[in-house]
Amino acid sequence: MKSxxxxxxxxxxxxxxxxxxxxxxxxxxDFIPGQFLRLIFDEGNEQNKALNxxxxxxxxxxxxxxxxxxxxxxxxxxxxxxDLNIGDKVLFQAPLGQCVFDAKYRSIVFLIGGIGIxxxxxxxxxxxxxxxDTQIELFYANSTEADIAFRKELDCWQSRNSNIKVFYxxxxxxxxxxxxxxxxxxxxxxxxxxxxxxxxxxxIFGPPAMVESMKNLSVELGCSKxxxxxxxxxxx
Numbered sequence: 001m002k003s004x005x006x007x008x009x010x011x012x013x014x015x016x017x018x019x020x021x022x023x024x025x026x027x028x029x030d031f032i033p034g035q036f037l038r039l040i041f042d043e044g045n046e047q048n049k050a051l052n053x054x055x056x057x058x059x060x061x062x063x064x065x066x067x068x069x070x071x072x073x074x075x076x077x078x079x080x081x082x083d084l085n086i087g088d089k090v091l092f093q094a095p096l097g098q099c100v101f102d103a104k105y106r107s108i109v110f111l112i113g114g115i116g117i118x119x120x121x122x123x124x125x126x127x128x129x130x131x132x133d134t135q136i137e138l139f140y141a142n143s144t145e146a147d148i149a150f151r152k153e154l155d156c157w158q159s160r161n162s163n164i165k166v167f168y169x170x171x172x173x174x175x176x177x178x179x180x181x182x183x184x185x186x187x188x189x190x191x192x193x194x195x196x197x198x199x200x201x202x203x204i205f206g207p208p209a210m211v212e213s214m215k216n217l218s219v220e221l222g223c224s225k226x227x228x229x230x231x232x233x234x235x236x
Contacts, residue, residue: 037094060125099231116206
């Protein structure tokens with residue numbers, strides 16, 4: 001893990017509450033898709049958990065920038081992000097995390113909730129940019145249609161690559177639209193849409209309770225524990 005400063009060059013609204021921040025550095029930042037970093041606002045006290053937090057890379061390491069994405073709330077950390085201006089420099093520590101993509105994984109199922117989509121974007125974008133033939137099935141759960149982050153990118157990738165399939169699960173959906181599945185991620189949904197479950201590698205990112213639930217679900221589906229990769233997001 002190394003410390004480095006990077007300059008904010010772009011801000012991108014993903015939903016009404018989710019925003020991405022792109023930074024460039026004068027040094028090469030080597031990381032593996034799926035890893036995360038630590039963004040440090042309080043350089044004088046690195047133990048300040050309110051202002052120094054962990055965020056996933058939400059762009060592929062093939063890009064010339066690094067990107068992080070946050071669901072902005074009322075916390076001091078969120079407010080500091082809101083206050084950032086283009087040209088501001090921020091201290092980072094990276095890379096961190098072991099729940100990462102490996103090219104030997106030929107077929108992946110992602111079970112994702114909310115902001116847990118961020119490392120998945122890094123992985124899928126890397127697969128697309130590297131022109132890998134990895135088969136990807138993404139089950140992405142949100143409360144409402146408006147909460148779906150990176151919708152444009154996900155739709156584009158699956159339209160261009162037949163190996164990528166995205167299932168949008170919306171718990172509060174009341175309408176009739178074949179683009180969405182109403183409800184939650186459960187065993188029946190996965191069994192109906194995924195073949196050869198025992199051959200899959202399962203990645204699970206999201207809040208701790210959701211990650212534990214999806215991990216148990218994966219085991220019940222017959223996935224061996226060594227093929228279940230998890231990362232819990234705390235403090236979002």
